[in-house]
Amino acid sequence: MATLxxxxxxxxxxxxxxRVTDEERVLIERAALLSxxxxxxxxxxxxxxxxxxxxxxxxxxxxVSAEWRRHLYDxxxxxxxxxxxxxxxxxxxVPKGIELVED
Amino acid sequence: MRVAIEPxxxxxxxxxxxxxxxxxxxxxxxxxxxxxGKALHAQTYVLIxxxxxxxxxxxxxxxxxxPHEYRDDEMDPVTAKALKLKNxxxxxxxxxxxxxxxxxxxxxxxxxxxxxxxxxxxxxASYCVGGALLVTDPIDLNARAFYEKYDFRRLPGGGDRLYLxxxxxxxAYPEVVAAARASVAxxxxxxxxV
Numbered sequence: 001m002a003t004l005x006x007x008x009x010x011x012x013x014x015x016x017x018x019r020v021t022d023e024e025r026v027l028i029e030r031a032a033l034l035s036x037x038x039x040x041x042x043x044x045x046x047x048x049x050x051x052x053x054x055x056x057x058x059x060x061x062x063x064v065s066a067e068w069r070r071h072l073y074d075x076x077x078x079x080x081x082x083x084x085x086x087x088x089x090x091x092x093x094v095p096k097g098i099e100l101v102e103d
Numbered sequence: 104m105r106v107a108i109e110p111x112x113x114x115x116x117x118x119x120x121x122x123x124x125x126x127x128x129x130x131x132x133x134x135x136x137x138x139x140g141k142a143l144h145a146q147t148y149v150l151i152x153x154x155x156x157x158x159x160x161x162x163x164x165x166x167x168x169x170p171h172e173y174r175d176d177e178m179d180p181v182t183a184k185a186l187k188l189k190n191x192x193x194x195x196x197x198x199x200x201x202x203x204x205x206x207x208x209x210x211x212x213x214x215x216x217x218x219x220x221x222x223x224x225x226x227x228a229s230y231c232v233g234g235a236l237l238v239t240d241p242i243d244l245n246a247r248a249f250y251e252k253y254d255f256r257r258l259p260g261g262g263d264r265l266y267l268x269x270x271x272x273x274x275a276y277p278e279v280v281a282a283a284r285a286s287v288a289x290x291x292x293x294x295x296x297v
Binding site: 071087 | 106107108215218253261268
């Protein structure tokens with residue numbers, strides 16, 4: 001399996017080889033020629049890179065969502081005590097010079 | 104200055120003249136709040152100056168609460184058990200959808216006064232019908248700093264939304280918890296059966 005080393009020149013084209021069946025090859029060739037890509041390499045790369053990005057995005061979204069859920073549950077299970085600012089607000093919400101008429 | 108906080112009443116409160124400096128908030132108050140209230144999709148409270156003569160009251164500020172819910176079909180059984188949710192994998196919440204103070208009245212503590220009122224309504228409602236979280240989406244960094252001062256916090260992976268556990272609020276407002284626990288529907292009180 002080819003690996004990309006950090007010292008490689010950015011943008012340098014490298015070979016990615018993979019085995020396909022005859023049927024798959026014919027299918028891909030036909031689709032590539034009909035598509036706007038025009039040749040097999042461009043057609044396969046366009047589809048593959050997009051699928052790879054989607055897969056990584058999906059993984060990231062799942063990871064973030066799991067992290068968010070963990071923190072949400074922690075907040076619910078271990079609610080922090082009110083801060084000094086919140087306690088002060090609750091004790092004296094009405095600013096100076098204002099009279100709140102209760103209904 | 105004598106003020107009062109009342110549920111929004113389109114016939115008595117001057118919506119058109121309200122401006123807090125945030126176009127989205129102003130538009131919501133002028134064009135959406137009353138309809139949302141009428142449909143019981145949300146409830147808006149307005150801060151008004153108490154003066155007997157004016158038929159259409161000037162609005163100094165307002166806020167809106169609306170029910171919200173987090174669904175979680177992927178909740179792990181251990182957490183679900185700890186939350187005592189069992190098969191009911193949903194978390195009831197209240198959304199502080201909007202809060203604005205009129206431009207001419209900013210910096211006088213009226214935002215605090217409205218937030219305190221919203222906290223009291225949240226605790227009362229949560230102890231009557233359920234509600235574990237108060238959440239809000241601050242419109243800018245100033246708004247975020249304001250909410251974070253009063254115990255709202257962001258959660259990693261939760262974007263810009265701010266969260267506050269109702270149990271934290273309940274500890275700051277024990278008298279509201281007691282009032283909700285003691286309250287009965289008016290008709291029941293009139294008939295004297297409780």
